[in-house]
Amino acid sequence: MSSTLQGITDDFDVIIIGGGPAGATAAGLLSERGRRVLVLDRERFPRYHIGESLIPGFMLPMAELGLTERMEAKGFERKYGGTVVWGNNEIPWNFAFATGGKIPYAYHTRRADLDTMILDRARELGAIVVEEATVKDTIEEDGRAVGVQYTVRGVEGVVETRGSLIIDASGQARVIGRKYSEVNWHEQLQNVAVWTYFDGCHRLPGDEWSNILIEGVKDGWFWGIPIDKGVFSVGFVTPSATAKASEQSLEDLFKSQVAKTGKLKELLKDAHQTSGFRSARDWSYTNERFYGNGWVLVGDAAAFVDPLFSPGVALATMAASSLAKIVDQIIEHPQIEEKALDRYASAYKDFFDRIRVFVEGFYDRSKTKGFYFDLAQTITDPEKKNDAHVDFVQLISGLARNDALFNPDLSDLIADVSAPAAD
Ligand SMILES: Cc1cc2nc3c(=O)[nH]c(=O)nc-3n(C[C@H](O)[C@H](O)[C@H](O)COP(=O)(O)OP(=O)(O)OC[C@H]3O[C@@H](n4cnc5c(N)ncnc54)[C@H](O)[C@@H]3O)c2cc1C
Numbered sequence: 001m002s003s004t005l006q007g008i009t010d011d012f013d014v015i016i017i018g019g020g021p022a023g024a025t026a027a028g029l030l031s032e033r034g035r036r037v038l039v040l041d042r043e044r045f046p047r048y049h050i051g052e053s054l055i056p057g058f059m060l061p062m063a064e065l066g067l068t069e070r071m072e073a074k075g076f077e078r079k080y081g082g083t084v085v086w087g088n089n090e091i092p093w094n095f096a097f098a099t100g101g102k103i104p105y106a107y108h109t110r111r112a113d114l115d116t117m118i119l120d121r122a123r124e125l126g127a128i129v130v131e132e133a134t135v136k137d138t139i140e141e142d143g144r145a146v147g148v149q150y151t152v153r154g155v156e157g158v159v160e161t162r163g164s165l166i167i168d169a170s171g172q173a174r175v176i177g178r179k180y181s182e183v184n185w186h187e188q189l190q191n192v193a194v195w196t197y198f199d200g201c202h203r204l205p206g207d208e209w210s211n212i213l214i215e216g217v218k219d220g221w222f223w224g225i226p227i228d229k230g231v232f233s234v235g236f237v238t239p240s241a242t243a244k245a246s247e248q249s250l251e252d253l254f255k256s257q258v259a260k261t262g263k264l265k266e267l268l269k270d271a272h273q274t275s276g277f278r279s280a281r282d283w284s285y286t287n288e289r290f291y292g293n294g295w296v297l298v299g300d301a302a303a304f305v306d307p308l309f310s311p312g313v314a315l316a317t318m319a320a321s322s323l324a325k326i327v328d329q330i331i332e333h334p335q336i337e338e339k340a341l342d343r344y345a346s347a348y349k350d351f352f353d354r355i356r357v358f359v360e361g362f363y364d365r366s367k368t369k370g371f372y373f374d375l376a377q378t379i380t381d382p383e384k385k386n387d388a389h390v391d392f393v394q395l396i397s398g399l400a401r402n403d404a405l406f407n408p409d410l411s412d413l414i415a416d417v418s419a420p421a422a423d
Helices: 021-032 056-064 068-073 111-124 177-181 242-247 249-256 263-268 310-331 335-362 370-382 390-399 410-419
Strands: 013-016 039-040 078-081 079-086 091-097 107-109 126-133 133-141 142-152 159-170 181-197 213-218 221-229 231-239 278-287 295-298
Touching: 013 021, 013 142, 013 310, 021 039, 021 056, 021 111, 021 310, 039 111, 039 133, 056 068, 056 107, 056 310, 068 111, 078 221, 091 390, 111 126, 111 133, 133 159, 133 177, 159 177, 159 310, 177 213, 177 295, 181 221, 181 242, 181 249, 213 263, 221 249, 221 263, 231 242, 231 249, 231 263, 249 263, 278 335, 310 335, 310 390, 335 370, 335 390, 335 410
Parallel strands: 013 039, 013 159, 039 126, 079 213, 159 295
Antiparallel strands: 078 107, 079 091, 133 142, 142 159, 181 231, 181 278, 213 221, 221 231
């Protein structure tokens, strides 16, 4: 065995498959609590990833990791809200995160920079991270996943490592989910995305300067994300069925649809494209099971919603934070494992479903913004404690009803197993 692998064949408290935002957040927060954590990622960081516009919920786990000031120092572009050309409103409308009253901004970033920063922080906090390490399978004993088998680029053979619990944070690769769980596809959100980058873009005016632009066209919608000075990430999302029925390639579809935009076309009028096109099938799904005997899923490995309103990274990192707190308690009190993971899974699915149901409703573009605000209120605040506009902003910020997910309470489970046995 290569000397680079010495020491990592030991047993760990937790093995995490994937060092993206979900895996790195869970790794950092568990390591900070003194847990022995191994992270395996098949890529070498910094690595490219789509998902560049963040929402305020993301700021919470980053604060826990101690990254708030580092993100600012990195010069990531602050994102205060969005400009929306959508629905039956004749003119574009805006939302400001400040309306939600909790966290007024998030960031737009290049994911290569962001993800490397979070993974480096996990290392600083004590996690062992092996890059270019591809997990091939789990090791099972008596029906429980007790470890993983993986290969490391440039190293011969397969390595086996054991851990008390295995977290699958492998994104859409769903390494463990594929083996142990069915997946439920959400039929209304079967889209395909095609995107590229432009330099020399104009910015939105005044207070909208750093907003994400979300612009609907007949066959789909565009994102325009100011990731860095004049550079925009521009993507087109359309139903997979529409793309399939079209005689155009995805690239040609992108170009012909840009020509039909209003706002976006203005921003791009003096810009030049700086890279080729990339595309992804971004079908929304939820795994049937989020946990099993010895394993648990987080981030895209558990569920993926849709790029509309950019909830992916916030969801992944908030769930990872929750999972770190829960797994830490499971290691202390192994008897609570099943009930604690069940509590995690229900809180995560409920939170995810509220966003999914809202996004599905928002895709109906025949309505006005008042309808979308009311829809958010019906989903998150049926007793109408807030103004519907506030409910809308809190929902799309990832901050509405996030308590059960973000601050899991296991005290009753721990009390049950800690109580002295009756004579
Ligand atoms: C078109 C599109 C646009 C999007 N736009 C946004 C947006 O604007 N904002 C937003 O927040 N989200 C957006 N998302 C979603 C966002 O990309 C994801 O939700 C987010 O990256 C999830 O993080 P994660 O850590 O769960 O997974 P990932 O970031 O995918 O990380 C998973 C990691 O696992 C590793 N891995 C995979 N297989 C293995 C293996 N076998 N062994 C070891 N390692 C492995 C990968 O290398 C990767 O580093 C978008 C998604 C799409 C498809």
